[in-house]
Structure formats: structure tokens, C-alpha cells
Amino acid sequence: MKKNIPPFRMVLEPMTEEAKKITPFKWASKEIGKRHLLGGSPDFIQEDKWPTCSECHEKMTFYAQLDSINDEFCIADCGMIYVFVCLECNEVASFIQSN
Numbered sequence: 001m002k003k004n005i006p007p008f009r010m011v012l013e014p015m016t017e018e019a020k021k022i023t024p025f026k027w028a029s030k031e032i033g034k035r036h037l038l039g040g041s042p043d044f045i046q047e048d049k050w051p052t053c054s055e056c057h058e059k060m061t062f063y064a065q066l067d068s069i070n071d072e073f074c075i076a077d078c079g080m081i082y083v084f085v086c087l088e089c090n091e092v093a094s095f096i097q098s099n
């Protein structure tokens with residue numbers, strides 16, 4: 001049975017001087033780089049894609065979306081990584097979508 005995790009916005013907190021020096025995107029729209037999310041509903045960039053568990057064949061729980069960081073650490077074209085989990089079987093699925 002798929003469980004839904006309530007939504008948490010994830011705000012990045014730099015942990016080192018090197019991380020503090022990371023510059024934001026120069027040209028991307030301003031929400032890009034701030035779309036990190038734990039739980040809730042995925043904000044798909046392309047078509048909706050909801051994986052099913054390879055063990056139990058149930059729809060997986062959306063766990064997180066991880067945004068691109070900046071021009072240096074950019075996932076595809078300002079894309080995000082989507083992570084799904086089956087909390088019964090401990091199976092994980094992830095993929096990238098981008099503009």
C-alpha cells in the first residue's frame with residue numbers, strides 16, 4: 001500500500017566555505033535551484049512518470065526531488081532528479097527530467 005509523505009521544502013544550508021562560495025544560476029529563472037522537495041507531490045518538468053515497485057508492483061512513494069545547484073552543477077538543462085521508494089520492499093527508483 002503506497003504511503004504519501006507530507007511535503008517539506010528543503011532549503012540548502014552550506015556546510016563549508018567552499019559551499020558558501022557557490023554562486024547561483026546566472027540566467028535561469030529564479031526558482032531554479034530552489035525546487036528541492038521532500039515528500040508531497042513531484043513537480044514534473046516533463047510528462048508525469050510514477051514508477052511501480054519491481055517487487056510488489058505497487059505504485060511507489062514519492063520521496064524527493066533534487067534540483068540543479070548552479071551553472072557548474074547543472075543536471076541536464078536545469079533539470080531535477082526524482083526519487084521514489086517502496087517503503088514495504090525498500091526498492092528505490094530515480095530518474096532525471098529537464099527542460
Ligand SMILES: [Zn+2]
Pocket residue numbers: 053054055056057058086087088089090091
Ligand atoms: Zn514494493
